[in-house]
Structures are given as structure tokens and as C-alpha cells.
Amino acid sequence: MSVATESEKDRVVIFDTTLRDGEQSPGATMTHEEKLEVAEALDEMGVDIIEAGFPIASEGDFHAVHEIAQRTKNAVVCGLSRAAPKDIDRCAEAIRPAKRGRIHTFISTSPVHMKYKLQMEPEQVYEMVVQQVTRARNHTDDVEWSCEDGTRTEHDFLCRCVEAAIKAGATTINIPDTVGYTTPEEYFALFQMVRERVPNSDQARFSVHCHDDLGMAVANSLAGVRGGARQIECTINGIGERAGNAALEEVVMALKVRHDAMPYVTAVDGTKLTRVSKLVSAVTSFPIQYNKAIVGRNAFAHESGIHQDGMLKHTETYEIMTPESVGVKQTSLVMGKHSGRHAFVHKLQELGYELGPNQVEDAFVRFKALADRKKLVYDEDIEALVDEEIATAQDRIKLVSLSIIAGTHGPQRATMKLAIEGRTVIEECEGNGPVDATFNCIKALVPNEATLDLYQVHAVTEGTDAQAEVSVRLSENDKTVTAKGADPDTLVASAKAYLGALNKLMIKRQRTKPEAMVVGP
Ligand code: KIV
Ligand code: ZN
DSSP: OOOSSSTTBOEEEEEOOOIIIOOOOOOOOOOOOHHHHHHHHHHTTSSSSEEEEEETOOOHHHHHHHHHHHOSSSSSSEEOOOOHHHHHHHHHHTTOOOEEEEEEEEESSHHHIIIIIIIOHHHHHHHHHHHHHHHHHHSSSSSEEEEEEEGOOOOOHHHHHHHHHHTOOOOOEEEETTTTTTOOOHHHHHHHHHHHHTGGGGGGEEEEEOOOSOOHHHHHHHHHHHHTTTTEEBBBBGGOOOOOOHHHHHHHHHHHHTTTTOOOOOOGGGGGGGHHHHHHHHHHTTOOOTTTTTTTTTTTTTOOOHHHHHHHHOOGGGGOOGGGGGGGOOOOBBTTTOOOOOHHHHHHHHTTOOOOHHHHHHHHHHHHHHHHSSOOOOOHHHHHHHHHHHHTTTTTEEEEEEEESSEEEEEEEEEEEEETEEEEEEEEESSHHHHHHHHHHHHHHSSSOOOOEOOOOOOSSSSTTTEEEEEEEEEEEEEEEEEEEEEEEEHHHHHHHHHHHHHHHHHHHSOOOHHHHHOOO
């Protein structure tokens, strides 16, 4: 069987692993509903394969993969599994409802992984490759096999394993740079070598999967494509283990903008990239670096006089792609306290949101409250507000009210009211500054052992009445979560962010009822 016909030999398949490799990175947990929303957005954007999770890892992962498999209209839905038979069977069960489902099964093949992690001899690993692919192939005819730590695997052994996996029925062979160690030249040569030496290599599609430990994930991925790979595994905003994975928006736009140098095509609609990037940032609470390629807020901003002058004369002087090509709209000031529901709904559509009636209603009420307090309401304000609405929809602990006494004469004092699954509790605390007093109230109302690893404030737009966006990262034992809160009042934004992170921790713990954690009236 030849996988690529002549006409499709330059088509690169985009395999998104935001919901698997991305979600497994510290702090990036998503709720079930958030995963469904991200999967739907990826499908609409034209991603070919959605790796929806690791079904054996938890009940939550299983149900997410299963429901995404039920709902996805176009993309192949894939689940990850180790080499063990029960992993593969669980994965097969999770993807069963998919129109097109894939089992992605992996095992380590590098000397260091085999010796220390697996504690297995190479021959045992080789046997397992054959067994795992054969078992997966009995469930579905779309099977991907990955040799974990492929770039540090001995070439002879790598070629033997790849040949055996293809013979056992793997239709995609992924050679990951698991530890982000390779270089573009090396990765290019690796794919050329494997494709030349493995006799049945024409019977499978080869895939790249690069981590960004040395900042080369995108360059390595593109080099792998030049070496003959036709699938790129990547994540939105490059989230993923440690330094992350190759960023989907970067590989897609690099192939579009530099088609002259890299004549390959993908099916991704570039104009949807910004919206999906914001959605993933909102649900994971991972801020997007300002100067991030393609989707950073400065990616199309021109500050210096010389650049602005050039841009006014001709946009191509300093722009290699248009903002519109990645879905960036000009910041516009069209909403205010006189804007009605109809205009608001229209604005949401323009910004790419598809909300249910209840969410629209809640967002509209919050927009009105914001417009009353803030003279100018920008698109970014509405995005911050709606993203927070999406992220907090299922929160069990919500902020009802907060008042602060601050100023030069300490100690500062906060009074906070929370609703914990509908029950209202109140507390008053002092602190070394108003933020400390606010967080002390939360700790008194929701006792917890979590450590505050990060507290960061930035303004969503400009001016003294701008909304503050606060990011908070908490860790507890081996669990890390991040959450954002936005409000014109920095202290309210801080409280929302802290509570958002606690809500996420609770989902992670999946044990104590919030009432059990509450002290106070
Ligand atoms: O980085 C890696 O090796 C992986 C595999 C499971 C494909 O994520
Ligand atoms: Zn990975």
C-alpha cells in the first residue's frame, strides 16, 4: 500500500495534541467542557487529527476522548496508549464512536529510556512493538506508532523497530524528539536515513513531534518535513511538557508565508488561529507571551517611528503577512454603555465567539456593568470578560463581594463574601497590603495548603481605567494550576484569579467537597 498518491505528496497533515501533550503540562488542566470546546474549535479550523487525551490515564481523560469522538465532524480523533494491552483496549473503547478514530501507541526505544525507564532489553522492546501494533490494528486500521525518545535511539535499532511496526500494521510512524535535543540538520537526516533504509517505509506516513527545550521545535519540525515526514504534531500556543511542543500557529503560517521555500500545504484555515489561541489561553490560563510569533499581542504592532512611517507608506515594508490572514481584527472602539444586546451579540460573533443563550446573557450583564464603570470598552475588554465567563462557568466557589480599606495607614483590611456551591460565607482579614488581606480572606474561607508560585498583573488595554488581568499559579503536592481574573479593580481581579486557581485545584483533587474546606460563618 502506498500512503501518499502523487497529487497529495506535498500535503502535510496537522496533528494537534493540545488536549494531550498540551494538557498534561503543569498547570494547563482543562475541564471536560473546556476540552469539548477546544476540540470543536480545532475541528472547525481544519486540523486533520485531534489527539484528545490519554484514555487509560483517568476516567476524566477517557470520557473526554469518548465525547470528542462522538461530536467531532471532520477530524480524525486519536487517543494515546502505552504498549500494555489494557491501555490499548481502553483507548480503542474511547475512540469507538468516532467517524474516524486512531490509536496512537508508543514505547521508548533509546538506550537510556530502555535501561532506566522501562528496565527492558532491546529485544523485549522489539517484541512489544510488534505486539502493541498488532493489538491496536485489531481494533482499527488507523494506527500510529511512536518510538519515544526517537532522536536518541540507535539507528540500526530504530530502523528495525520502524520496519516491524509497519509490518504489524502501523499506518503512521512518529519519530519524536521527546527531549527537545535534536537540530534541524540532524532531524532532516534522520528522516531521510529511516526512509531510505527501512524497506517498507513507503507503506506509512512519517510524522514529526518536537519539544522546544532548545527553542528549535518549529525549525526541527519543518526540517523533518523536508526529510520526508508528512505529519506535524503540534499544539496551540506551543503548550506542552516542559518548554512545550512546536506551536501549531507557527508551523502553519511558516508553510503558508514561505511556500516558495517550503512547498507544502495544510488544510488549516489561518484566519481562525487567533481565536483558537485565545481560547486555549483562556481555558488553561496560560498567558500568551506578548512577542509570541503569530498570536502575540505585539505580533502586528509597530511602535518605532521609522517602522510606523514605513507601514503608512506600504504595509509590506514591515509586515510579511497581514493581520487578517491570522484572524487579527483592528482594535475598534465601538461598544459603550449605550450599546444594546443586539450590538453585543453581533460583537461576540465578530470576535469569533459562539456562546449558548445563558452564557450570552451572563456576559451581557457583565458587559453592562463594565461599560458603566469604564469609559471606553475595547474588543480586548470584551474578550477578557467573555474568556473569564467561559473559564469560570462551572466554578464551585464564586466571589460575591469584596471591600477593602487600604492606604498609608495600615494594616489594610478586606471583607469578602463568597458563594460556595450556593452557600454564602463571609470573612474579614487584615494583611500586609490589600492583596495580602484579600488572599488572607480566601485562605480563611477556603483553607488550603496550596503555595502561591506566581502573582502577575497586567493591563488589558491602556489608560487608568483599563481592566487589570491577574494571573495566579498555585501548587499543591505535585499539582500545579494557573488561572486568570479580569476586572477594572486590580484587587477584585486578584481575588477572581486566586479563586479560579482554587477551583481548578479542586477539580484536580476530585475528592473533598468544598463545604468541607470552609471555615467561618
Ligand atoms: O514527546 C513524546 O515522545 C510524546 C510521545 C508520547 C509521542 O509525547
Ligand atoms: Zn511529546
